[in-house]
Structure formats: C-alpha cells, structure tokens
Amino acid sequence: AALTLELELVSNGLTFPTGLAFGADGSIYVSESGLPFGGAPPGGRILRLAGEERKVVADELRAPVNGVASDDDALYVSEGGHPARISQLDGDGRRETVLEGLPGPGNYHTNMVVVGPDRRLYFSQGAMTNTGIVGLDAYELGWLRRLPHAHDVPGYDVVLAGENVETEDPTHGGRTRTGAFVPFGTETRDGQRVRARVPATSAVMRCDLDGSGLELVAWGLRNAYGLGFLGDGRLLATDQGADDRGSRPIGSAPDLLFEVRPGAWYGWPDFVGGEPVTDPKYRPERGPAPRFLLRNHDELPPPEQPLARFEPHTAAVKFDASPEGWLAVALFGDEAPMTAPPAGPHGRTVVRVDVGDWTIRPLEVEGLSRPIDVRFDAEGVLWVLDFGRFEMTSSGAVAEPQSGALYRARVAS
Secondary structure, three states: OOOEEEEEEEEEEEEEEEEOOOOOOOOOOEOOOOOOHOOOOOOOOEEEEEEOOEEEEEEEEOEEEEHHHOOOOOOEEEEOOOOEEEEEEEEOOOEEEEEEEEEOOOOOEEEEEOOOOOOEEEEEEEEOOOEEEOHHHHOOOOOOOOOOOOOOOOOOEEEOOOOOEEEEOOOOOOEEEEEEEEOOOOOEEEEEEEEEOOOEEEEEEEEEEOOOOOOOEEEOOOOOOEEEEOOOOOEEEEEOOOOOOOOOOOOOOOOEEEEOOOOOOOOOOOEOOEEOOOOOOOOOOOOOOOOOEEEEEHOOOOOOOOOOEOOOOOOEEEEEOOOOOOEEEEOOOOOOOOOOOOOOOOOOOEEEEEOOOOEEEEEOOOOOOEEEEEEEOOOOOOOEEEOOEEEEEEEEEOOOEEEEEEEEEEEOO
C-alpha cells in the first residue's frame, strides 16, 4: 500500500530556510539561507520558534547559510558565504568562529555540520565546479554570477590527464583554455600532479569542537548536502549528481546515498556511483561525452558503491533516521533549465529509505514546494522544512520570499 505523508502547518512566512534543529530544551531552531532571491534582504539568520513567537537569534550571517545543528546548549551554523566559515552560537546569539576561510566562492559551499559519536564536528564541503573545470556556467548560477571563482582542491594527490576545455574569456576577451583543479584560463598538461590539501573541496572533513585538528575524512563526494550518523555510528551522506551544464557536462547522473568511510574515494570527478563518466549512459545533451580528468585512478582507492540511487535531478538533500530505523529523505527537486534540459518536474517530495535493503519508497504528500530538511524530534515525530517557492528559468531564479514553512508530519498507510 502507498504511504501518505500528512502535514500540519506549524510556522509559515519563512524566507528560503535550509536547516532545522531541536535544542536540548525542545526549542526549535531554523536557519534561513540569506539568499537575496526575489528581493529578499541579504544575510542569513537563525530563528528560534516557540508557538506564535519567533526570535532572531543571529542575523547578518554569510549567505548561503546551509544548516544549523544543536549540541547540548550550543548551535553550529554553516555559513557558505565568502569566505565560508562554521560558527558556534549560544542561545542568546553570541557567536564564536569555529573554522574560518573555508573554500569559496564556487558552485557549492560549506554544508551542514553534525556532531559525531566521537564528539567531533563533521561537515561536507561542496565542489567549486560542476565536474572539475571552472566554466562559463558560473554565470548561470544565481548565487555566483562571476568569474574568476575558486577552483577545486583535491583531498588526495591526483595526476591530471591534461584535459583542457576552450571557451570564451569574458574577463579578458577572446578565447581561453582551462584545465582541471586550476583557475579559469589556466591550461594543464598530461601527467601534471596536483597535491592534496586540507581544507579540500568535494570532501567530508572533521575537526574538534573548537575547530582544531581539521582533517580529511573522505574525498570525491561532489556535493554531500545531507550528512548524518545512524544509531550504530555509521556516517551517511546524500551526494548530488553532476549536471548537464558547463565545460564538462554529464548527463543523467543520479543522486546517491553513501556510507562515508575514512580514507575512501567516492569517484568525483571521474566516476558516478562507481561507474565511469565515460559510460554512454552519462552522455550529455549539452556537450561532448566526458573524458577522464585524472590519470592515476590506480593510485586512488576504488570508487565507492552507493547504498541507494535517487532519480537524476531530484536533488536529495537532508535526511534523518526514524526511531524505527528507516530514513526520511527530502528531495528538493530539479533546477532545470540551469542544470539540465527541461524534462518535467522531479523531486519536490519526501521519500522513505529502508535501511535493511536500502530500497526507496515514495511518500504521497501534497502542499510542499521545495522540501529541504527533515528531522525527528525526541518523541519520534517527523518535521518537514520547506524552502518555499523557487524555480529556475532561462533568465534566472524566480523565487518568493516568505514562502517557506515548517510542518509536523505523520506517515499513514
């Protein structure tokens, strides 16, 4: 029988919210991204919700704020703006910087933080590019619209295959050639070695609660927007698949659910869920078939296999485990025509993933625009945070401030 998600509105009028957390005292905290779409005021915020009351705990945060996490009396906030940072807040909004100068600006950002069973902070850092090469698609991204922007930094030493792409040069005129893991307009050569650095992009990293001891956990997750631990200590991540855009487009790449293991490689920029991007199934509509960027696959760990695959362009974002053990996963939905040729709406719902066999079961739900976070509270009740009305068009983003909402939900058969 189909499962239905029944929603009860708790709070509306939120402006492009991204994260939901419950304090030790049951307080509800919501992060607003601070993206100035639709004329919204710039600067991220953290709100505390209590009944009809809404208190601003912190504002003027570096947009996009990609999440808020609660740990005892502390809140950890991911500020994706430039330079990106992770901050700690107390309940009165006093802020301390935990990590500063994280990678950016780029296509993706510093993502949500989780506190691990080892009492360390874990977070993901998205890629600066779609698939490794800085391209003109930066102009199409509503939060970027500039060149040059930061290039990717590998978490493991890589040897380049000398793949360069020729494009127009909007900064200097004429045409230019750009390779992987280098600034726009920089060529690379076959056999060129690029050393690993921390902080890396396309990575999961961890540090102590005060920001010391920053180290790499694993590399090759393109944009692990959702991150979380299961009760048995396993760390999971949702990884958003590559887009059919830019200097190295990839077609029909699924979103993936991975177990994150220290020292593993998750395949980006040359594999999708353990499959090479050269597989014909990943041939794009907006450019030539992709070729490998890296020459030293044999020096890297074998690319990891996913636990589950979501449909392409559904944009799997955040998730949480129910008291019964299954996962609720929010699917933000496609951003065509920016990320791929239009092919009807995808995602924009919540799905159930059964941890025993990693099967994905749809949940029938009405009333959601762009679900972005899901959390179970101390009583096991599911809450759903909706980003609000947001669509991409050929001329940019069309979005409605104050259209986000928070719901209590009940799964019924």
